[in-house]
Amino acid sequence: MRDKQIEDLKDYKYGFSTDIESFKAPKGLNEDVIRFISNIKKEPDWLLQWRLKAFERLKVLKEPNWQKPKYPKIDYQDLYYYSAPKSFKKKPKNLEDLDPKLLETYKKLGIPLQEQKRLNGIAVDAVFDSVSVATTFKDTLTEKGIIFCSISEAIQKYPDLVKKYLGSVIPITDHFFATLNSAVFTDGSFVYIPPNVKCPMELSTYFRINASDTGQFERTLIIADKGSYVSYLEGCTAPMRDENQLHAANVELIALDDAEIKYSTVQNWYPGDKDGKGGIYNFVTKRGLCKGKNSKISWTQVETGSAITWKYPSCILKGDNSIGEFYSIAITNNHQKADTGTKMIHLGKNTKSKIISKGISAGKSDMTYRGLVDISKNASNSTNYTQCDSLLMGNKCGAHTVPYIKNKNSNSNIAHEATTSKISEDQLHYCQQRGLNQEEAVGLIVNGFCKEVLQQLPMEFAVEAQKLVGISLEGSVG
Amino acid sequence: MEQKLKTDFDKFISTSNFSNQEIKLKKEALDNFLKNGFPSRKLENWKFSDINQIIQKNIGELTFYNDYNIENEINDEIFIKEIEHNKIVIVNGKVEQLSFEYEESDKINLTTLDNFNQNPNDDNSLLSLNNSFSNKIHNILVKKNYSFKKPLIIYQITNEKVSKTNINFQLNLDLEENSSIKIINVSDDNSEKNFINNLFNFNLGKNAILKNYKIDKKSNTNIKYDYSSITQKGNSISETFIFSSGSDYIKNEVSCNLEGQYSSAFINGIHLLSKNKHHEIRTNTNHSYENTKSYQLIKSVIDDSSKSVYQGKIYVDSKAQKTDGYQLSKAVLLNEQAEFNAKPELEIYADDVKCSHGSASGSLDENSIFYLMSRGLDQKTAKKLLINGFLLDVVEKITDEEIKKLIKKMIGLN
Numbered sequence: 072m073r074d075k076q077i078e079d080l081k082d083y084k085y086g087f088s089t090d091i092e093s094f095k096a097p098k099g100l101n102e103d104v105i106r107f108i109s110n111i112k113k114e115p116d117w118l119l120q121w122r123l124k125a126f127e128r129l130k131v132l133k134e135p136n137w138q139k140p141k142y143p144k145i146d147y148q149d150l151y152y153y154s155a156p157k158s159f160k161k162k163p164k165n166l167e168d169l170d171p172k173l174l175e176t177y178k179k180l181g182i183p184l185q186e187q188k189r190l191n192g193i194a195v196d197a198v199f200d201s202v203s204v205a206t207t208f209k210d211t212l213t214e215k216g217i218i219f220c221s222i223s224e225a226i227q228k229y230p231d232l233v234k235k236y237l238g239s240v241i242p243i244t245d246h247f248f249a250t251l252n253s254a255v256f257t258d259g260s261f262v263y264i265p266p267n268v269k270c271p272m273e274l275s276t277y278f279r280i281n282a283s284d285t286g287q288f289e290r291t292l293i294i295a296d297k298g299s300y301v302s303y304l305e306g307c308t309a310p311m312r313d314e315n316q317l318h319a320a321n322v323e324l325i326a327l328d329d330a331e332i333k334y335s336t337v338q339n340w341y342p343g344d345k346d347g348k349g350g351i352y353n354f355v356t357k358r359g360l361c362k363g364k365n366s367k368i369s370w371t372q373v374e375t376g377s378a379i380t381w382k383y384p385s386c387i388l389k390g391d392n393s394i395g396e397f398y399s400i401a402i403t404n405n406h407q408k409a410d411t412g413t414k415m416i417h418l419g420k421n422t423k424s425k426i427i428s429k430g431i432s433a434g435k436s437d438m439t440y441r442g443l444v445d446i447s448k449n450a451s452n453s454t455n456y457t458q459c460d461s462l463l464m465g466n467k468c469g470a471h472t473v474p475y476i477k478n479k480n481s482n483s484n485i486a487h488e489a490t491t492s493k494i495s496e497d498q499l500h501y502c503q504q505r506g507l508n509q510e511e512a513v514g515l516i517v518n519g520f521c522k523e524v525l526q527q528l529p530m531e532f533a534v535e536a537q538k539l540v541g542i543s544l545e546g547s548v549g
Numbered sequence: 550m551e552q553k554l555k556t557d558f559d560k561f562i563s564t565s566n567f568s569n570q571e572i573k574l575k576k577e578a579l580d581n582f583l584k585n586g587f588p589s590r591k592l593e594n595w596k597f598s599d600i601n602q603i604i605q606k607n608i609g610e611l612t613f614y615n616d617y618n619i620e621n622e623i624n625d626e627i628f629i630k631e632i633e634h635n636k637i638v639i640v641n642g643k644v645e646q647l648s649f650e651y652e653e654s655d656k657i658n659l660t661t662l663d664n665f666n667q668n669p670n671d672d673n674s675l676l677s678l679n680n681s682f683s684n685k686i687h688n689i690l691v692k693k694n695y696s697f698k699k700p701l702i703i704y705q706i707t708n709e710k711v712s713k714t715n716i717n718f719q720l721n722l723d724l725e726e727n728s729s730i731k732i733i734n735v736s737d738d739n740s741e742k743n744f745i746n747n748l749f750n751f752n753l754g755k756n757a758i759l760k761n762y763k764i765d766k767k768s769n770t771n772i773k774y775d776y777s778s779i780t781q782k783g784n785s786i787s788e789t790f791i792f793s794s795g796s797d798y799i800k801n802e803v804s805c806n807l808e809g810q811y812s813s814a815f816i817n818g819i820h821l822l823s824k825n826k827h828h829e830i831r832t833n834t835n836h837s838y839e840n841t842k843s844y845q846l847i848k849s850v851i852d853d854s855s856k857s858v859y860q861g862k863i864y865v866d867s868k869a870q871k872t873d874g875y876q877l878s879k880a881v882l883l884n885e886q887a888e889f890n891a892k893p894e895l896e897i898y899a900d901d902v903k904c905s906h907g908s909a910s911g912s913l914d915e916n917s918i919f920y921l922m923s924r925g926l927d928q929k930t931a932k933k934l935l936i937n938g939f940l941l942d943v944v945e946k947i948t949d950e951e952i953k954k955l956i957k958k959m960i961g962l963n
Contacts, residue, residue, distance in 0.1 A: 448885070466898065469897060469898045470895070471896045476910070477889075479888045481884055481912050483912075484909070485910050485911065487908040488907045489905060491904040492902065493900040493901055
């Protein structure tokens with residue numbers, strides 16, 4: 072029974088593509104395309120100007136090239152920057168209006184899009200290619216005054232909030248991919264939690280790239296007002312295609328006084344086939360700002376997919392007593408490459424940060440942890456603890472640790488530890504002696520290795536992530 | 550600067566007597582330097598210490614021409630009296646004295662090199678600069694099975710005759726199979742605002758042992774770059790100790806290539822900084838064979854508005870199974886203005902390895918100070934005691950007892 076399950080899961084289970092006629096902007100990156108996107112989304116003028124300003128900036132920016140995984144040059148003129156299922160030209164009002172094929176797709180993905188699957192109790196905003204498809208559980212959230220909708224909708228309905236916070240953490244003059252996103256972003260999620268509200272359920276977004284030759288550029292903006300709490304989940308899949316697809320999203324989190332945001336990602340984009348052909352380039356900019364006092368932002372990520380993962384979810388600890396946390400599991404197999412980590416920038420007094428990173432590389436893959444801890448002059452009494460462990464399976468893969476540590480304050484402490492090793496023979500022997508086969512034993516040990524991070528995930532996701540960890544490593548032993 | 554480099558180079562070549570081969574190589578090196586210029590923070594290795602900017606700010610216009618025809622007097626008083634030793638005395642980049650009076654002369658071969666290695670990596674243009682402007686390169690070859698009876702002390706002296714000048718010096722040391730040497734490198738700077746660029750090449754044969762201790766104690770305003778390249782064959786051991794405190798700016802770079810089974814490299818360093826000094830240690834250990842071992846321990850005490858940087862990299866090739874690599878850097882910041890930057894890096898391509906690094910920085914432990922004060926010490930003494938203990942840890946790693954005693958005395962730790 073179990074064997075069959077594994078067999079089913081061995082190949083990328085989300086590798087189907089849905090045959091839906093889509094409506095695309097002309098290929099290429101230019102002012103007209105940006106105007107086209109802005110126009111079709113009926114955006115106000117300030118946003119169009121904002122996009123154009125980003126585009127101006129983009130012209131002088133160069134693609135960064137300091138990262139470890141190198142990739143062939145991307146022709147930005149050969150991409151579609153807007154793709155929407157055709158039936159979307161007029162946005163559906165409710166779930167019944169949705170294209171049944173789309174609903175089927177999400178069913179295959181296992182997303183409880185229909186409200187009858189209430190049991191799961193997760194509010195979902197699903198993004199299909201470039202357009203946000205539907206947001207569930209709207210009523211329950213509205214009661215509490217929580218805004219959870221697509222960012223396009225938010226631009227129409229809550230322009231003041233969007234205008235105030237959009238680009239406040241990731242300015243349009245940031246690095247190349249963030250600026251590209253600012254110029255052409257198409258959709259994404261928007262969350263606003265009013266003061267002193269504890270969001271009653273997990274909020275979730277599901278991203279899926281369907282059309283070929285499209286890049287996905289979504290923008291997520293989460294604002295937790297004073298004293299509020301929200302936990303947000305993000306999952307990603309894409310169909311199997313031979314060519315590489317670009318995913319350059321921006322995620323901005325803002326936590327005001329005493330607020331807490333918990334952001335979890337299970338990323339399972341198509342990683343390419345066994346020979347490293349195809350797969351998603353996941354170049355995402357994620358940044359959280361602990362703006363107010365006693366605020367807290369925590370990132371948890373399980374990165375198993377993508378041909379190249381290149382991202383550093385960061386925390387800017389501006390408010391006094393604010394806390395930043397980063398928990399990460401990154402697994403690379405076959406020809407996958409990952410260069411991921413975090414930045415903790417301590418600006419306020421008594422700020423704390425914690426980084427736990429677990430990297431596992433197998434096959435011919437390559438994995439890098441790259442992180443920055445920067446304690447500025449004024450951040451007195453701040454502390455940081457960093458632990459990054461790497462596990463190697465075989466000698467064709469690589470594991471690297473590149474931490475940058477900057478301490479400019481004599482009252483602050485930074486501690487950093489890193490280890491690299493393989494699964495010990497003793498552990499394997501012990502498990503096998505007790506009747507597990509080699510693969511099961513490895514699975515068990517790896518899960519134990521990752522436990523510290525898995526514990527941080529919300530329950531429903533933790534189970535899925537645990538399975539994912541096992542699947543990602545299939546065939547890498549022996 | 551380009552014009553200045555070219556005219557100084559022509560002047561330098563015309564006043565020296567290099568062979569045609571050397572001149573050709575020197576020209577190539579100069580072209581390479583002209584192409585790249587001084588390293589700046591744009592290069593990853595120079596991220597924390599932009600030497601281009603530091604030279605501009607502290608020296609301004611540099612003279613590259615250095616007259617090696619000047620005779621310099623050597624003041625005997627600077628020689629270390631505590632132990633008998635062989636010596637090499639270098640004044641302003643020129644070798645003034647080479648004496649191996651305690652050794653058997655047929656076991657050592659002293660030559661000058663006609664052919665030097667061109668800088669293989671463009672990343673480090675300072676090596677090209679060194680190649681183009683350094684004087685005749687001395688080569689010391691220690692023959693098979695010979696162990697030095699007494700340590701070799703290299704005195705690197707600068708006097709007031711040079712100012713705002715770039716001084717380049719290069720030395721080669723080959724240790725044949727089973728040979729060993731202990732070196733103490735002492736700087737004695739009486740000059741101001743020069744840029745001193747040193748390059749040491751060590752080649753260790755099988756079972757060879759190199760112990761290299763570098764002491765920079767005397768306070769001076771020079772800017773220094775010191776590069777040691779150590780290549781090791783099977784079973785060889787290298788031990789490097791760096792005490793860096795005196796100069797305004799130093800970047801000590803040690804690169805160890807472990808190219809034989811069971812070879813091992815130890816690098817230990819101390820930064821004891823005050824005022825607005827800015828020191829960096831960068832270590833690079835390449836494990837390219839099985840069963841190799843490397844160990845680094847770097848400790849910094851940073852006062853006033855000084856800045857300490859540690860960059861360490863352990864590279865493990867996919868062939869280098871059973872590698873044991875360890876790296877630890879610790880820093881104590883004594884002042885609000887002090888700054889510590891670190892980048893301990895692991896790049897690993899083999900699975901059966903044991904590699905780890907740790908880095909910690911912060912203030913002195915309040916509880917320890919309290920404990921000592923409750924036992925009757927005043928705060929200043931308590932702090933001093935703690936710092937002493939913190940740094941002694943590194944000095945205790947020195948494996949040669951006699952030299953350990955000497956160094957403790959020289960740097961005032963006990």
